[in-house]
Amino acid sequence: xxxxxxxxxxxxxxxxxxxxxxxxxxxxxxxxxxxxxxxxxxxxxxxxxxxxxxxxxxxxxxxxxxxxxxxxxxxxxxxxxxxxxxxxxxxxxxxxxxxxxxxxxxxxxxxxxxxxxxxxxxxxxxxxxxxxxxxxxxxxxxxxxxxxxxxxxxxxxxxxxxxxxxxxxxxxxxxxxxxxxxxx
Amino acid sequence: xxxxxxxxxxxxxxxxxxxxxxxxxxxxxxxxxxxxxxxxxxxxxxxxxxxxxxxxxxxxxxxxxxxxxxxxxxxxxxxxxxxxxxxxxxxxxxxxxxxxxxxxxxxxxxxxxxxxxxxxxxxxxxxxxxxxxxxxxxxxxxxxxxxxxxxxxxxxxxxxxxxxxxxxxxxxxxxxxxxxxxxxxxxxxxxxxxxxxxxxxxxxxxxxxxxxxxxxxxxxxxxxxxxxxxxxxxxxxxxxxxxxxxxxxxxxxxxxxxxxxxxxxxxxxxxxxxxxxxxxxxxxxxxxxxxxxxxxxxxxxxxxxxxxxxxxxxxxxxxxxxxxxxxxxxxxxxxxxxxxxxxxxxxxxxxxxxx
Numbered sequence: 082x083x084x085x086x087x088x089x090x091x092x093x094x095x096x097x098x099x100x101x102x103x104x105x106x107x108x109x110x111x112x113x114x115x116x117x118x119x120x121x122x123x124x125x126x127x128x129x130x131x132x133x134x135x136x137x138x139x140x141x142x143x144x145x146x147x148x149x150x151x152x153x154x155x156x157x158x159x160x161x162x163x164x165x166x167x168x169x170x171x172x173x174x175x176x177x178x179x180x181x182x183x184x185x186x187x188x189x190x191x192x193x194x195x196x197x198x199x200x201x202x203x204x205x206x207x208x209x210x211x212x213x214x215x216x217x218x219x220x221x222x223x224x225x226x227x228x229x230x231x232x233x234x235x236x237x238x239x240x241x242x243x244x245x246x247x248x249x250x251x252x253x254x255x256x257x258x259x260x261x262x263x264x265x
Numbered sequence: 266x267x268x269x270x271x272x273x274x275x276x277x278x279x280x281x282x283x284x285x286x287x288x289x290x291x292x293x294x295x296x297x298x299x300x301x302x303x304x305x306x307x308x309x310x311x312x313x314x315x316x317x318x319x320x321x322x323x324x325x326x327x328x329x330x331x332x333x334x335x336x337x338x339x340x341x342x343x344x345x346x347x348x349x350x351x352x353x354x355x356x357x358x359x360x361x362x363x364x365x366x367x368x369x370x371x372x373x374x375x376x377x378x379x380x381x382x383x384x385x386x387x388x389x390x391x392x393x394x395x396x397x398x399x400x401x402x403x404x405x406x407x408x409x410x411x412x413x414x415x416x417x418x419x420x421x422x423x424x425x426x427x428x429x430x431x432x433x434x435x436x437x438x439x440x441x442x443x444x445x446x447x448x449x450x451x452x453x454x455x456x457x458x459x460x461x462x463x464x465x466x467x468x469x470x471x472x473x474x475x476x477x478x479x480x481x482x483x484x485x486x487x488x489x490x491x492x493x494x495x496x497x498x499x500x501x502x503x504x505x506x507x508x509x510x511x512x513x514x515x516x517x518x519x520x521x522x523x524x525x526x527x528x529x530x531x532x533x534x535x536x537x538x539x540x541x542x543x544x545x546x547x548x549x550x551x552x553x554x555x556x557x558x559x560x561x562x563x564x565x566x567x568x569x570x571x572x573x574x575x576x577x578x579x580x581x582x583x584x585x586x587x588x589x590x591x592x593x594x595x596x597x598x599x600x601x602x603x604x605x606x607x608x609x610x611x612x613x614x615x616x617x618x619x620x
Contacts, residue, residue, distance in 0.1 A: 101444065120438070140445075142527045144603050
């Protein structure tokens with residue numbers, strides 16, 4: 082199993098930390114992982130993205146230009162990364178602020194209105210965990226307990242009281258993700 | 266048993282530095298390696314091992330602090346990125362000329378000048394062919410993973426002290442910034458003993474130790490240079506390190522180090538799916554360069570693509586290795602652009618197989 086993922090959105094949406102939690106969840110299940118962020122001028126106030134690779138084998142290139150899954154959280158990222166999903170691959174997006182919805186006919190498309198849901202739940206900070214939950218509904222990559230363990234590993238201890246809230250957000254994501262179009 | 270943790274390459278170097286029993290780190294922050302000093306500051310190494318951590322006022326000051334610490338026989342290191350390493354060149358030449366061991370880390374970014382903060386491999390010439398003045402060499406290690414970022418810290422120190430010569434870890438912004446699993450060696454105590462050449466105060470039973478790179482007498486200076494060259498020859502004979510991946514049946518070869526070698530591994534898989542028998546040769550020591558090991562493969566090869574994020578620096582050593590027996594070309598991107606696996610396959614097809 083190898084899963085190559087791009088997560089892209091605005092800086093501050095929790096794109097990089099979501100990638101880190103995915104990686105730690107993989108580590109908990111003995112997988113090889115790599116996490117390659119954008120660290121250039123774009124992260125200083127603009128878009129942020131991270132390439133995550135999870136695999137049962139030694140990972141070759143941490144830098145790739147086509148993906149099994151794209152998780153897209155703003156319009157700029159949609160414009161940049163929709164075309165990079167492999168045919169038959171998965172695109173998950175949040176509809177908030179999206180003016181041009183995905184148009185590809187050869188990939189699986191799911192929508193999760195996580196920004197809206199996070200506001201309803203009373204904390205915009207859990208936005209990325211709702212998205213993560215939705216993604217893990219579509220791709221059952223790990224046991225949920227590995228994700229919670231991964232969350233614990235990647236959060237500093239002073240934030241561990243936030244884990245139940247984040248866990249709730251992951252569960253909410255599992256419930257609210259919607260299929261838009263599938264090819265398989 | 267130590268467990269795997271997820272860390273950036275820069276953080277792995279910092280943790281490995283504490284565990285290797287480093288006596289002192291002196292540095293000045295610069296993107297894309299500022300996490301080294303950030304991690305060290307947060308890890309409080311003075312509480313863990315008594316290690317000194319000092320943010321110098323400039324890179325020039327930092328390298329001269331290394332000179333002082335190394336002269337006293339201590340395990341000292343610094344890290345920086347390209348423009349900062351350029352500032353250190355005078356001090357590096359002096360340390361080589363005074364036969365002082367130290368560990369240098371260059372997390373390379375695009376140049377020349379201030380360039381960009383994105384990854385590059387355009388400091389190959391600077392590290393392997395000089396950089397500073399005079400006939401000296403830097404032992405240069407090129408990690409290709411976060412694990413190797415950690416492992417090469419103690420390897421670098423071992424080589425530096427074995428040969429009394431500065432050693433350099435030549436990494437790049439991509440490996441510095443990316444996170445992978447890493448497992449650390451247990452904590453090594455800081456050494457209580459000083460090497461016999463260190464300037465720790467004269468005792469009645471020996472001559473005083475002098476550490477200098479100056480000798481105005483040309484005859485003596487020539488003898489000293491001959492001694493240095495003999496040492497470098499020994500390093501070339503004994504310390505070459507490399508990795509060969511799927512080279513047994515290879516008709517074509519990628520030669521690449523660091524980030525480029527990781528990308529080439531993917532290119533190799535893609536090309537092999539199309540039936541192209543290509544292997545990957547990864548130099549781990551860039552100096553001493555594995556000339557013989559590449560030369561020995563030249564009989565089986567139809568062409569070599571040297572891949573580096575530069576205008577073509579390592580390719581000169583690959584050409585020297587095969588002595589014109591095999592076609593050698595360079596492919597690379599500059600200015601902080603990272604080549605993708607498929608553009609490397611395309612280049613192999615056009616310029617090596619078809620060209």
